[in-house]
Amino acid sequence: MAPTSRDPRPIGFNLFEMACVGHISHGLWVHPENSRHRFNDLDFWVDQARLAEEGLLDAIFLADVIGTYDGYRAGPETALQEAVQIPSNDPLLVIPAMAAATRHLGFAATFSTTYEPPFAFARRASTLDHLTKGRFGWNVVTSYLPNAARNFGLPGEVEHDTRYAIADEYLDVLYKLWEGSWDDDAVVQDRENHVYTDPAKVRYIDHVGEHFSVAGPHLAQPSAQRTPVIFQAGSSSTGKAFAAKHAEGVFVGGYDLESYRQNVADLRRLAVLEGREPTDVKTYAMAVVIVGRTRAEAERKAEEFERLSRAEGYLAHAGGGGIDLAAYPRDALMSEVLAQEAAAGRDRTSRTRFFRAEGTVADALREVTRFDRPPFFAIGTPSEVVDEIEGWVRETDLDGFNLRQFLTPGTLEDFVELVVPELQRRGLYRTRYEESTLRERLFGPGRARLPDTHHGARYRGGANLGPAGVPRVVTAALAR
């Protein structure tokens, strides 16, 4: 599919974050101007949110894992030493203070469908959508760390496709609670007749499925968006199918511009097969943007980041999936390593996605230290950087980027101060916020709710609820 002509909406930028020291720029915490070690403080988050709103970003996007990367060198030592996503805090809990300090900025947080019950998460998400007045998004993940499974009572990772089957039912439970359990006009606040909620407009969901049984009703009343904006990042075929059905924002992967272009086109094509519009799925790539007032200044920064990067950190990160490259000789062939891992029962998409069956272990080690270096890598003056951004968006049909941080708050400061004005000058970026909810920011005014073509919309008004698809509506009449 050829790139479609872009609509007039601005290129979207999210600040890529995680409630920890070392998210994806391993080694950089030692930089004297980096404040990552302050991630336990509310001020750290409030300051970033204010700066992101000053820069008119779409949202702050919070990654998360619920386990330790203990595959590399058969233990968590390297992850701990290099602060690879440990220590970490809960991502949902840093949002309310940032929301109180801002009016427009969106917040998307990662939460896994594999280990915690949907009913409690449904209320957490609704609460965040209420507290932010419709600025909340959810990044759906199924978790891949073996240690995460062991933290939740399982002997090891749930099999990849099973995780997606669980996730699919999990989302159905949530749509039923978010979209189907309460009508828009359920809360009447009739003080004269002492009726806060009209019981005829609230219903049990009576979900009985393969993985979950959830009675309802939902505890929270409908929020501005009801269902938070759904983000996802699956790159397997199962993951892409899941994204095409559920996701409104997808973090696309790829090795180069052409593979991004292809992945974006695939995703839009798959979404259309699900009855959705191709533009119903916004697509994002991770972006490295290193900018300076001169090219030399930008290159000096890039060299400094390169110099402080830690191969051990990236190897611990890559080894979190379970394959410990340190256990093999450097000259072993990767094809043989992966075969051996398969024989040991470790041959799963989620564990092998960091490695290709080409070359030697030494080659793979070199490559893996770059594994989080996205193909989109812009270094230079504001004009040069925006040339790159503009070109990539035109060629790939991407809708925007997740801005990878090297320094906090330095990376964002540079972006707001130097890149945003240049984007604005070329008409590629908003000059003020117009919309009040995150979904409207992505899809335009008046679209605070899921579109009718989205799978989650099928439960509206209590349709399709219950084990037999028959809604069990709470009776209205109350004897007094």
Place this chain on the structure above:
Amino acid sequence: MAPTSRDPRPIGFNLFEMACVGHISHGLWVHPENSRHRFNDLDFWVDQARLAEEGLLDAIFLADVIGTYDGYRAGPETALQEAVQIPSNDPLLVIPAMAAATRHLGFAATFSTTYEPPFAFARRASTLDHLTKGRFGWNVVTSYLPNAARNFGLPGEVEHDTRYAIADEYLDVLYKLWEGSWDDDAVVQDRENHVYTDPAKVRYIDHVGEHFSVAGPHLAQPSAQRTPVIFQAGSSSTGKAFAAKHAEGVFVGGYDLESYRQNVADLRRLAVLEGREPTDVKTYAMAVVIVGRTRAEAERKAEEFERLSRAEGYLAHAGGGGIDLAAYPRDALMSEVLAQEAAAGRDRTSRTRFFRAEGTVADALREVTRFDRPPFFAIGTPSEVVDEIEGWVRETDLDGFNLRQFLTPGTLEDFVELVVPELQRRGLYRTRYEESTLRERLFGPGRARLPDTHHGARYRGGANLGPAGVPRVVTAALAR
């Protein structure tokens, strides 16, 4: 046991809250000066937190349930109509914004040990203790609503004593994560040698028990208090034993001053049997304080609150436990009703605690509309109200009160404006905050952590971890 002489610490007051419209003063939401319908807004919480801190309260204490009161009249209609704890939001998520707006106020939130996995809650609690800089407390509940069980995949409520057995193991898992997994000096932030955390000072917990298997390590680094201040409110013998072992603050129940005195003494006696000091458990009663500049003004307020109270709301609340009094004739004997409920398998402490086997259904209905009216009920001028408070504390050995709200923010405004100055004049209340953590506020400077005599302290330094009580320490040496 005779009341002990009070130490010089002030009488503690918490604002009793819940992230919903109708917590325990059913019917009052219709009052034109009541702002409960704004509970979905962050400003509602930030304003209350600022006022509570202005009044030098100990903490805001957030109740919670994770189901609907659908026992009365065999459905949720009354609870919905009367806004009895539905709609509601997640209590943990309103804390960070309140924490950002205050410096000293504590925050205690309710979380159930019955339905959600301990590993994720451990990080949520540590995150809140970090974000509040040691001002977080946890009210441990085991949940009693049958609808809550059905929201989490169970056909009905888990049996009372089993819930407490689960809770006991749940807390052990948490202590292992909070107290045992990371040493105080684990985070070294050695920039020169690229060591963020010393891996020799972090360990798996390897918990394998009857109800939970949790590997660890804990994801969050040690917070100011590590274990949040543990609150509890069990009134059954199992509940009291649990409180004596774990709780640092207990919401004591009782029918009159004498039963409070007895319950406080019992609790201190049971705590001593657990190897703790009698003063290691702070005791609180729910307090109704209705104050006016004149006695007549206070009485007018009380009459207005009485007039707006809704019996249907209290019956829905009481019926949440499963006994639907509306299903019985008014002149039936309660002894027979309870026998019939027992025959139907509904005779459990948690479901019958609202009702006594005395009198008729009509008597029980009259009584239940008062069930949340605490015996401590002070109405009058500031001087009269403080006379009551002072007398009760002297006679019962209580350490403080949870202030029940009739109007938000009116009840707290009255307390701060009229009662606090009178308490201060008599030397019964702080004149400024001195301590930086919630635990130090309750137990004095320097006691930010659990005392050595507390059960949770046994896991410090990695002692008593693992299935065989043998710690599995992460090896220190890292080949480079």
